[in-house]
Amino acid sequence: MSTETRKLDRVVIRFAGDSGDGMQLTGDRFTSEAAAFGNDLATQPNFPAEIRAPQGTLPGVSSFQLHFADYDILTPGDRPDVLVAMNPAALKANVVDLPDGGILIVNTDEFSKRNLTKVGYDSNPLEDDSLERFQVHKVAMATLTIGALEETGLGKKDAERAKNMFALGLLSWMYHRPTEGTERFLREKFAKKPDIAEANVLAFRAGFYYGETTEAFAVTYEVAPAKLNVGTYRQITGNTATAYGIVAAAQLAKLPVVLGTYPITPASDILHELSKHKNFDITTVQAEDEIAGIGIALGASYGGAIGVTSTSGPGIALKSETIGLGVMTELPLLVIDVQRGGPSTGLPTKTEQADLLQAMFGRNGESPVPIVAPQSPSDCFDAVVDATRIALKYRTPVLFLSDGAIANGSEPWMIPDVETLPDLTVEFATDPENFQPYSRDPETLARPWAVPGTPGLQHRIGGLEKQDVTGNISYDPENHDKMVRLRQAKIDGIEVPDVVVEDPDGNAKVLVVGWGSSYGPIGAAARRVRKLGLPVAHAHLRHLNPFPKNLGDVLKSYEKVIVPEMNLGQLALLLRAKYLVDAVSYTKVQGLPFKAEELQDVLADVIKGVSA
Amino acid sequence: MTAIDLGIPGLTGVPTTDEKQTARDYKSDQEVRWCPGCGDYIVLNTMQSFLPSLGLKRENIVFVSGIGCSSRFPYYMNTYGMHSIHGRAPAIATGLAVARPDLSVWVVTGDGDALSIGGNHLIHTLRRNVNLKILLFNNRIYGLTKGQYSPTSEEGKITKSTPLGSLDHPFNPVSLALGAEASFVGRALDSDKAGLTSVLRQAAEHRGSALVEIYQNCPIFNDGAFDVLKDADEAQRRIINVVDGEPIRFGREGEYCVVREGFGLAVAKSADVDASDIVVHDASDLNLSFALSRLSTQDLTHTVTGVFRRADRTTYDDGVRAQVNEAKASKAADLSKLLHGKDTWTVVG
Secondary structure, eight states: OOOEEEEESEEEEEEEEEGGGOHHHHHHHHHHHHHHHTOEEEEEEEOOSSSSOSTTSGGGEEEEEEEEESSOOOSSOSSOSEEEESSHHHHHHHGGGSOTTOEEEEEGGGOOHHHHHHTTOSSOTTTSSTTTTSEEEEEOHHHHHHHHTGGGTOOHHHHHTTHHHHHHHHHHHHTTOOOHHHHHHHHHHTTTOHHHHHHHHHHHHHHHHHHHHOSSOOEEEEEOOOOOOSEEEEEEEHHHHHHHHHHHHHHHHTOOEEEEEOOOTTTHHHHHHHTTOGGGTEEEEEOSSHHHHHHHHHHHHHTTSEEEEEEOTHHHHHTHHHHHHHHHHTOOEEEEEEEOBOSTTOBTTSOOOOOHHHHHHOSSSSOOOOEEOOSSTTHHHHHHHHHHHHHHHHTOEEEEEEEHHHHHOEEEEEOOOGGGSOOOOOOOOOOOTTOOTBOOOTTTOOOOOOOTTOTTOOOEEESSOBOTBTOOBOOOHHHHHHHHHHHHHHHHTOOOOOOOEEOTTSOOSEEEEEEGGGHHHHHHHHHHHHHTTOOOEEEEESEEESOOTTHHHHHHTSSEEEEEESSSSHHHHHHHHHHOOOOEEEEOOSSSOOOHHHHHHHHHHHHHHHHO | OBOOOOSOGGGTTSOBOOSOOOGGGGBOSSOOOSOTTOHHHHHHHHHHHHGGGGOBOGGGEEEEEOSSSGGGGGGGBSSEEEEOOTTTHHHHHHHHHHHOTTOEEEEEEEHHIIIIITHHHHHHHHHHTOSOEEEEEEOSSBTTTTSBOOTTSOTTOOBTTBTTOOOOOOOOHHHHHHHTTOSEEEEEETTOHHHHHHHHHHHHHSSSOEEEEEEOOOTTTSTTTTHHHHSHHHHHHHEEEEOTTSBOEESTTSOEEEEEETTEEEEEEGGGSOGGGBOBOOTTOHHHHHHHHHHSOTTOSSEEEEEEEEOOOOOHHHHHHHHHHHHHHHSOOOHHHHHHOSOOEEEOO
8 A cells, every 4th residue: 555645834743641751852853853854843842840740640741742834933833733642641631632633643552441540531532432533543652662672672661661752753754754863862862871772763763664564544744844044043942042142142242151040940941051051151050049049140240240040930039139239239130030820839831921010010119120022932042142232231130031932942043143143242440530330321321330359449339229420328319319210211221123013914903012922823823814814913022121112103003902911911001001002902821822823813803893 | 460379278369469558448438327336346447457467459359248237337348349138148249259269258247137037048158168258247136127136136035026025046156157067167256356356367368158256246226245255354254265276275364174075065174174184176177166166155154256167178169160160171162163053954045
């Protein structure tokens, strides 16, 4: 029997299994294969906060969704076209997302009565008709893997562990993926355990050959390489791009970095990554707590380094007081907040963008700080370089609001030519003649960065209110009023680029405004409604404080403004307050990114309402 | 720059000057605003008199403080200084020390600042052995908030917040520091200029975290807390000043001494014991240092002063710098190479 090959423009695959099944690794490898093949792609890992939740249970399900295409895509996809379910829990947790006619590949070996009962299946869904609207492929992955590894002498338990590579091999065959990269990767990963490396390679090949030889799969699929802009690409996650952006910014500023931080999900990978790059004059300090982390960063900034701290969720609350000291002492400080579901401990591994108002206002007193938000995993690089520019040039803490979806999601990144990156060098104060610690640059309103060790510039700073110019302690009412306004004016005057409005039809009456990681779903939804003949304009904000100077005019030039957010309307609140526009808020806080299809419906309804 | 290596481990890397300095050079132009009679004045004067003897460039000295009466200290020193956040000075100073090996960094803190709100940072700084000199002004009361009990106040203390007496059991700061693996711990009285200067000097010379507890009188909210140690006769019976390598004897004629008792130490009359039974202080012996710290009682029946412990241990900041320098020496900082990573693909037109 010959296999038919169908050409597709895009595919969404979701690998789902138990936390211990290696689904993240499997997804990651398939992503690398797609990248190597030249597809555009976007990924969305989804895993529990527990390291190993009880085996085979719904809370223990871990999944990895990958969207790859022959054109530029914006999201990891709303729903999978293909669901790989390694056990009954993974099936139960994910099958609701599989559309009718979708491909379902199931590892039958785990469908024992006990495992079915554990997740509340009264009968085996593989044996009743509950899955009949899908194209179901039942594959005994564990048995086949163990069989393939029989001659290696590996114990059954170890052999069975390689079943995720069997699944990867099968999918690689189905989608005509290159395989050399994965084999090379496995041999490198398990270099110290060559027998395990070989077992994984064998399992991977066994999955591939299984697809080729069995007659169960009548169709394979091809997704051609995407026509991306000319350049050299790599795959990158948001946290890696953030770390690289910090390294780059330090090189561009010719300054060392001191990262003071405390491990917290999902920000820890920034610490892990930066700690590998000490050769770039980067010091990482794992502090005793969140407060010490940012204190160490601020102390380093005071000493003339780029002080950086990274956190998430409740960690940002603990750092508030030190951010305030940074505002008062007017020192550069980069505060990375990888937002997650809140309040309190909230949803550690899920995404949300509900820290905007805290970033904006969450300190005692009038304590303005600039806010920069990346819109996609790769955008973290440019955004963090820009955040560092602001911190250094204006001598201020800057809040960088990434989120869980961006942090762990990945996409191709066109690697920039380092020669084209901006110059971030700053000058320390050195001249004792008329030196005043709180004199200001007339253009930026920044005060001098006078670091200890500079002769003749000895001075004292601190959290008490400063006398204008001299920086001495002052309780004078007029002076306090002046200083509050000066600090605000400095932040308000930060130069940020104008917001760019995407309106290919040129006649949209409705503007959708977003910020942060909703760029992908909003952008994809906008494309869809335009295809339906409904024009819509999309503006996405990287700079949340200060807003771009043209934002007010942009907002007022549309009949309707809609603001989708993964919070209860925080940006909408700011826009309404500042610009007196009747912005409509569309909100969802499920710990998951928006789906393009739901935003499509929301936008379509608003546009039709305006036209009618 | 005349950067002479003085051979003082604690100050290696900090540039020195040949210019003669006096205490006046270390006074800032700010008016000192502590209450009349506050022990902080004496400590400030002692510090300003002591620093010139180190011969360091003033611009390479930094005082970092938290919040509280004593934490105003940096404003009065003509050096660099930061008056930071309640309890957080050790963390901020750690960042500074890690970033800058050419600075002599001092932390000024109090019993509330260091032991209550900032307890976590204090113990972890001592554990890491960051090259910081931490001066803990202990007046056994909250002064700036106007008289509540502190973590070093005695049980039963009547204060504004404890009208029926405090229920909190106090810390012994020296025991706490030793328990936190501090490599240097000393204690001195604010009024004892010579003793305080001696401990400050040894702290400055030590490479690593040095905790110096300073008994300091608050004339407003806890006046006379240490008076029994300031009365000449009482002091003879109560203060046990220890010197590394010397037998521990005290009293006007050395009539008292310290001997071993069980797992700890006890005070005895020198006349009653064999001279060979008198404990010889060994600042490198942690168990002895700890036992000495337990001889000090909250009611000041006995108080040990001097340097309890001084031990060589790699400092955190030196270690961090060594790792960075090694990485820089072994691998070029090639940004383009880093950004490319291992797996790239190229799209051609």
